[in-house]
Structure formats: C-alpha cells, structure tokens
Amino acid sequence: MAIAAVPGYINFEDDSDSPVDGMGSLRLLVVGMTAAGKSALGNSILGAEEKLTTPFVSKLSPAPVTKSSESKDAKVFDYHVSIVDTPGLFDTTNYIEDRNVLMRSISLVPPGPMQYFSLLKLVDLQRK
Template identity: 40%
Template sequence: MAGVSKAPELRVIVVGKTGGGKSATGNTILGEEKFVSDVSPNSVTRKCEKKEGDFRGRKITVVDTPGYFDPDRGNKETSRIIRDSVEVLDPGFHAIVLVLKLDRFTPEEKAVADEVQRILKVKARDYTILLFTRKEDLRGRPLTSFLAKANEDLKGVVAFCGNRYLAFNNLATGAEREAQVAELIEMIDKMRQVNPNAPLYTREMFKEDSLFDCCTLL
C-alpha cells in the first residue's frame, strides 16, 4: 500500500451491546474460538479480555469488552472498563470496532452508539469502524442496500465512523471467513494511511477525549 508500510502487528478493541456478537466477532478475526461466545441475556464477557492470533503472517491482538445494557452492570461502569482497556493494550489500538447487530436500529442500539460516541468523542473518530454482525441475514444483498433504508440515527453513526463499515457472518468458515477478515484489515490499513503520523489511538488521546465529557469517568 502506497504511503505507509503494513504494521507487523494489529491491535483492535471490540465494543458494543450485550448480545450483539462482540465475542463472536473477536473469534472470527482471530480464526479460533478464543473468546467465550454464547446466547445469553447477560454479558458473557465480564471484564476486558486480550487474545492473540495470526492472519496471513500478521499478528493480531483483540481486546473484547463487556457489553452495554448488561442487566448486572450499568453503562457508566462499562465505560470505565473500556477506559481501563486502553491501558491493557499499551501503547494503544489501531482500530476501535463498534459492533451492531444487522437489524432494526432500536432506541437501545442508539443509546449504545451514543454512549460509545460520548466516551470516544474527538480523536477516536479517526480510528473507529462500524461492524454489523449477522451478514447472512442480507441473503446476498449488498450492505449498502440495507443502509440506504436506515433512519437518520443510524446514518449518524455511520458518519461518526467516517463511513467505514462492513458486515460479518460470524458463522462463516474457510474462504468466506478469510475474505471478511481481509476486508477489515484492509480498512484498518487505510486508516493508518490517512493518518500515518498517529497510527494508534493512545491513552493520551483517550484522556484528551475525556476532557470533552468530564462526567464520563466519574
């Protein structure tokens, strides 16, 4: 890729709603069942978990986070844990992957997106990718056809993420799974190309973002 060399290692954090497919997405990226993924009304991921894998010779580190709207934990507590995860993967992340289920954009999904945007307000916008799970529900239709019918709230989330979006079928294996991960990695590398002097979202950037909403971490 012109203008920037490929990072020998990619660091990714996955955030989203409980039951939205965060852990399954992490497993798809890594190509192994490294995170516990199960159908449950409560968040299976209770704290930040870091797992490592390899994709076509590149090391990939994924941090899975507890989900928002967990009946056992408030959203502010989840935001604190996400804040702490920035230190788990020092010196930072190449990408923040916001996971949403490919479905009707409900008020709860909007609240999750609003909360993520609230704690990742300014600098993080340059590192955030919107990833829809349940790609299989498109039944071969392009993702753009789904988004063309989206309401203004969802379109606002897409804009916040710099119009960087894709969809995963987390049941996919083999070539289909590889193609999905390759698409995500290419998107991350393009983000690095746009901002080659600051390829990572760092603790310092997070602290700067937090200044715009001093109540977030109280």
C-alpha cells in the same frame, strides 16, 4: 485500512489510516452492547473456526457472557493480531461504569495504532 472480517480471513489494503504498524502488528478493540456478537467477531478474526478453538467465550445468550475485558493474540497470516474483547456497554444508565470499562479495555491494547469495532445489536422493533 479496510478489514474484511470473514471467518479465518482478513484482507489488508495498504493506506495511510492503517492500524497495522511497521512491525506487522494489528491492534483491535471490539465494543458494543450485550449480545451484539463482540466475542464471536473476535473469534472469527482470529480464525477460531479453522483452529477449532474459541479464544473468547461466545454463546447465544440475552444475558452478558463476557464479564470483563480480555485480550487475545494470534498470528493471522503474517500479522500479529491483538484483539481486546469488552463486556457489553451502553446497556444501563451507569455511564461512569461504562467509561471505566472502556478505559480499562483501552489500557489492554498494546501501544501503537489501533482500530476499533463498534457493534450494534439488531432488534425487532415491529409492534405485535
């Protein structure tokens, strides 16, 4: 399954690894570190720019914005899309807390095939 996450546009190419079920539903889980753009990706996939709404709170901030996992649904083209946005993971050495957050997030995804996005934060590694 190839998904192009361009604002307001999702390109579905049919293949055997498709997270789209026979009912036209797509389930996505977005994970990554704090400030990696998880909420912004969810908003883009759901077409928030065209609808002038923001399903997930998203702003430029070095501190965590998303405090707990949340799920939003929308009709994108002819597909029912469910996206679970997660708080930042892997930012601390508290792996048990990260595991619990991840397990809760997975429980919010409706039953069926699922695709996940793992976002990485780009940082400046150049020494001054």
